[in-house]
Amino acid sequence: MFVFESATLTRLLIGILFHGVGVFATSDSALAWQDKSDSKTQQQERRRQRSNQDGRQQLGQQDDAPQVGDVATVFTLKSLDGESETDIASFQGQKPIVLLFGSYT
Amino acid sequence: MEKMYQDFKDIVEFRLIYIREAHAADGNRPVEYAKEKGINEHTSYEDRCKTAAMLIKDESLTIPTLIDGMDNAVNEAYRAYPDRIFVVRSDGRLAVAAKRGPFGFEPALNETSEWLKELRKSGTEPALANDVIEAADKRAADNSAKGR
Numbered sequence: 001m002f003v004f005e006s007a008t009l010t011r012l013l014i015g016i017l018f019h020g021v022g023v024f025a026t027s028d029s030a031l032a033w034q035d036k037s038d039s040k041t042q043q044q045e046r047r048r049q050r051s052n053q054d055g056r057q058q059l060g061q062q063d064d065a066p067q068v069g070d071v072a073t074v075f076t077l078k079s080l081d082g083e084s085e086t087d088i089a090s091f092q093g094q095k096p097i098v099l100l101f102g103s104y105t
Numbered sequence: 106m107e108k109m110y111q112d113f114k115d116i117v118e119f120r121l122i123y124i125r126e127a128h129a130a131d132g133n134r135p136v137e138y139a140k141e142k143g144i145n146e147h148t149s150y151e152d153r154c155k156t157a158a159m160l161i162k163d164e165s166l167t168i169p170t171l172i173d174g175m176d177n178a179v180n181e182a183y184r185a186y187p188d189r190i191f192v193v194r195s196d197g198r199l200a201v202a203a204k205r206g207p208f209g210f211e212p213a214l215n216e217t218s219e220w221l222k223e224l225r226k227s228g229t230e231p232a233l234a235n236d237v238i239e240a241a242d243k244r245a246a247d248n249s250a251k252g253r
Binding site: 017063064065066067068069070071072073074075077078079080083086088089091092093094095096097098099100101103104105 | 106109110113116117118120121122123124125126127128129132135136138139142144154156157158159160161163166168169170171172173174179180181182183184185186187188189190191192193194195196198199200201202204206217219221224230232237238240241244245
């Protein structure tokens with residue numbers, strides 16, 4: 001009697017469990033959950049592809065500024081005293097140059 | 106900055122490039138001292154020179170200073186605003202390229218200092234890795250294909 005009852009109870013519990021899963025699997029919340037996990041995977045995949053394409057760029061600047069290795073844009077500017085000009089192309093093959101950009105503020 | 110210039114000016118060129126104000130009194134994000142000193146957005150090249158001269162004097166700088174034109178062309182080419190550091194190797198390629206703004210400035214200043222020390226020690230410019238050069242050339246090719 002006890003054994004029979006236990007087996008029935010077990011079947012009942014399993015039944016409830018499967019039914020529960022069945023309901024959950026077709027519920028809106030389950031679909032939303034699936035969508036979310038899908039899009040997250042897709043996002044990760046997209047991110048991975050992007051970083052493979054230009055990993056160095058991703059790690060470096062977030063803008064499109066010149067990066068290490070790039071050939072520096074040459075320019076000529078007047079000095080503060082207005083008496084001389086610097087053409088940075090003239091240093092090529094001669095000396096490295098440190099460029100410090102800024103303003104008072 | 107001035108100390109670095111003094112320490113290494115015998116082996117490397119330095120130029121301070123004065124660009125448009127980062128936080129002018131009449132700008133979007135003014136700083137208090139800009140208001141006190143009456144530093145506004147430059148309205149003319151002469152105005153820009155005047156403010157640059159003020160900086161040189163107040164900070165006792167002796168670094169040779171260049172003034173960006175009112176077209177801000179050099180600033181734009183280097184995406185320099187509000188401030189930025191670059192080291193150009195003698196082969197014309199960038200050895201140090203700061204990230205944008207004040208957050209990028211300090212780390213790049215340290216990086217520059219290390220690069221200069223290495224140059225002093227070894228007598229030659231630290232080499233660029235081949236993959237760095239290849240990536241840079243690929244960027245340049247991509248950009249020219251895009252017509253930039």
